[in-house]
Amino acid sequence: MSQNRQNPVGTRAQRGPWLEFLRPISTRESALLGLVIWVLFFVGWEVAAWRELVNPLLLPPPEQVLVSLYDLLVNRGFGVDIGVSILRILASFVAACIIAIPLGVLMGSFARIEGLFNPFVSAWRYLPAPAFIPILLAWFGTGEEPKLALLFLGVIWFLITLVMDHTRNVRDELIETAMTLGARRWQVLWTVIVPAVLPNILIAMRQMLAIAWTYLVIAEIIAATNGIGAVMWRARRFLDTDEILAGILVIGVLGLAFDLLFRWLYRILFPYLDRNGR
Amino acid sequence: MTLQAPTTAAAPSGQPHLALEGVGKVFELRRNEHIEAIKDVSFTMQENEVCVILGPSGCGKSTVLRMVAGLESPSAGQLLLDGNPIHGPGRERGMVFQSYTSFDWLTVQDNVEYGMRLNGAGARERRERAAEFIELVGLTKFANAYPRQLSGGMKQRVAIARTLANDPALLLMDEPFGALDAQTRWHMQELMMSVVESTRTSVLMVTHDIEEAIFLADRIEFMSRHPGSVLEEIKPTFKQGQRFTRKEQLLDFPEYGDLERHVMKLMRQQGGDDATPAEQGA
Ligand SMILES: Nc1ncnc2c1ncn2[C@@H]1O[C@H](COP(=O)(O)OP(=O)(O)OP(=O)(O)O)[C@@H](O)[C@H]1O
Ligand SMILES: [Mg+2]
Numbered sequence: 001m002s003q004n005r006q007n008p009v010g011t012r013a014q015r016g017p018w019l020e021f022l023r024p025i026s027t028r029e030s031a032l033l034g035l036v037i038w039v040l041f042f043v044g045w046e047v048a049a050w051r052e053l054v055n056p057l058l059l060p061p062p063e064q065v066l067v068s069l070y071d072l073l074v075n076r077g078f079g080v081d082i083g084v085s086i087l088r089i090l091a092s093f094v095a096a097c098i099i100a101i102p103l104g105v106l107m108g109s110f111a112r113i114e115g116l117f118n119p120f121v122s123a124w125r126y127l128p129a130p131a132f133i134p135i136l137l138a139w140f141g142t143g144e145e146p147k148l149a150l151l152f153l154g155v156i157w158f159l160i161t162l163v164m165d166h167t168r169n170v171r172d173e174l175i176e177t178a179m180t181l182g183a184r185r186w187q188v189l190w191t192v193i194v195p196a197v198l199p200n201i202l203i204a205m206r207q208m209l210a211i212a213w214t215y216l217v218i219a220e221i222i223a224a225t226n227g228i229g230a231v232m233w234r235a236r237r238f239l240d241t242d243e244i245l246a247g248i249l250v251i252g253v254l255g256l257a258f259d260l261l262f263r264w265l266y267r268i269l270f271p272y273l274d275r276n277g278r
Numbered sequence: 279m280t281l282q283a284p285t286t287a288a289a290p291s292g293q294p295h296l297a298l299e300g301v302g303k304v305f306e307l308r309r310n311e312h313i314e315a316i317k318d319v320s321f322t323m324q325e326n327e328v329c330v331i332l333g334p335s336g337c338g339k340s341t342v343l344r345m346v347a348g349l350e351s352p353s354a355g356q357l358l359l360d361g362n363p364i365h366g367p368g369r370e371r372g373m374v375f376q377s378y379t380s381f382d383w384l385t386v387q388d389n390v391e392y393g394m395r396l397n398g399a400g401a402r403e404r405r406e407r408a409a410e411f412i413e414l415v416g417l418t419k420f421a422n423a424y425p426r427q428l429s430g431g432m433k434q435r436v437a438i439a440r441t442l443a444n445d446p447a448l449l450l451m452d453e454p455f456g457a458l459d460a461q462t463r464w465h466m467q468e469l470m471m472s473v474v475e476s477t478r479t480s481v482l483m484v485t486h487d488i489e490e491a492i493f494l495a496d497r498i499e500f501m502s503r504h505p506g507s508v509l510e511e512i513k514p515t516f517k518q519g520q521r522f523t524r525k526e527q528l529l530d531f532p533e534y535g536d537l538e539r540h541v542m543k544l545m546r547q548q549g550g551d552d553a554t555p556a557e558q559g560a
Contacts, residue, residue, distance in 0.1 A: 177375065180347050180373040181440070182393060182397050183396050192381065195381070
């Protein structure tokens with residue numbers, strides 16, 4: 001496995017200080033460092049719980065959280081709640097993307113379309129989505145609609161703005177080059193602007209998906225009988241802090257998984273952005 | 279302003295390839311605040327000619343070139359290509375910019391095919407023609423590489439091959455080698471000379487590098503300082519219509535030094551008042 005590891009004596013001479021500007025680290029080292037902080041976190045938690053620095057009712061030790069997570073998953077159908085939450089995220093997020101991405105690209109490409117929509121979008125962006133919860137509940141009752149609508153409203157305006165800004169930043173020279181090669185308007189849009197901005201759109205989606213999780217929990221706490229947030233909220237009533245923490249843990253793990261998925265997609269879809277080729 | 283020239287149909291042979299007639303450009307910075315970038319620019323260019331626009335920084339060289347490309351419209355006068363007024367950009371006037379414009383998401387091959395694809399050439403013709411031009415700029419080994427993997431000079435060669443493969447009637451270049459180091463730069467100048475010779479392309483190029491201008495140009499339009507207009511038309515007559523593919527060939531001509539001196543003097547006169555003769559001597 002590690003035959004090609006360099007001779008430590010040979011490398012010692014070039015080794016710089018531990019913290020160094022502009023010096024990247026290997027994937028392996030970065031994974032290791034990432035693990036270190038988590039280990040420290042759980043050790044700290046464990047110690048705090050074990051020495052009873054905090055009321056054990058409020059802060060159960062990590063292993064107890066894992067045990068109740070196991071119990072929730074195996075005996076109480078928590079898996080279904082997780083699935084429901086993921087579906088809510090996906091449905092509303094996909095809907096937001098279907099509208100926000102084309103609109104943002106058009107707004108970033110054509111000043112007239114921006115002039116038409118931007119005052120509207122900006123105003124909505126300043127309104128905090130949870131402010132709409134009462135009216136959404138009044139309109140839609142307690143079905144799936146108000147939750148999906150909240151997630152949708154929480155994501156779409158920022159996504160439009162991010163996509164628009166990224167589109168506007170496509171270099172003029174690229175567009176002008178295409179035009180002097182004979183590209184017509186829609187050809188410029190499809191063959192230059194869209195491919196140029198696509199990597200940044202994916203990054204914007206990744207950022208907004210994290211926000212969607214925030215709104216999901218709010219929606220499920222306020223108006224749901226199932227989903228991760230609802231389970232956590234129910235546990236609060238019986239002061240089952242281990243179950244609340246289990247829910248938080250699951251959300252964290254899912255968030256990380258989606259983030260990794262996006263990073264992976266980025267590498268798969270845009271190999272040409274890598275200086276060293278594939 | 280839109281008077282139709284009465285001689286459109288007549289005299290096709292005597293008609294210049296490109297003609298600028300009293301072209302002016304005023305930019306509006308803010309409301310009621312205008313800047314006159316160029317004023318009354320007139321010159322003509324023949325087919326197969328390499329014409330270089332030279333002048334001090336800010337005199338409006340890029341503006342002139344962008345108007346020929348159709349990326350800006352003139353505020354006064356008119357621009358004619360083969361007798362037809364220029365309206366907007368088109369494939370017959372391909373442009374190479376100073377900054378790198380390779381499409382990162384396409385391989386070198388696909389970059390060079392890009393213009394032909396837009397204009398509906400068949401797959402096979404595209405592939406062959408692109409390969410030909412990639413070879414001409416010496417990038418055959420990199421045909422399947424992505425631009426991120428190329429050096430600056432190589433990216434610029436991709437841009438030149440892409441534009442030439444699209445068969446423009448006029449190749450426009452705005453300081454195409456300005457971002458390159460000195461050695462790459464003269465390699466590129468020599469390469470361009472041989473490419474232009476073999477494709478018989480007409481070239482209108484902007485630079486503020488005097489040596490480059492004299493080496494490449496059949497004719498130099500020297501522009502005065504802001505607001506720019508053509509101050510002097512310079513023909514490097516010592517070349518006697520030859521084109522060189524090696525820069526040192528210029529040094530065989532004593533007239534080369536004289537011409538360079540003359541252009542430098544113009545550049546100093548026009549390029550601001552900070553350069554004194556004393557500095558010149560050092
Ligand atoms: N889009 C624009 N809006 C306003 N002013 C402009 C614009 N483009 C150019 N100008 C002005 O026109 C003048 C000429 O600019 P231009 O870029 O054509 O000069 P240049 O000769 O190409 O200079 P350089 O050698 O530095 O590239 C400058 O004063 C510039 O500020
Ligand atoms: Mg310029």
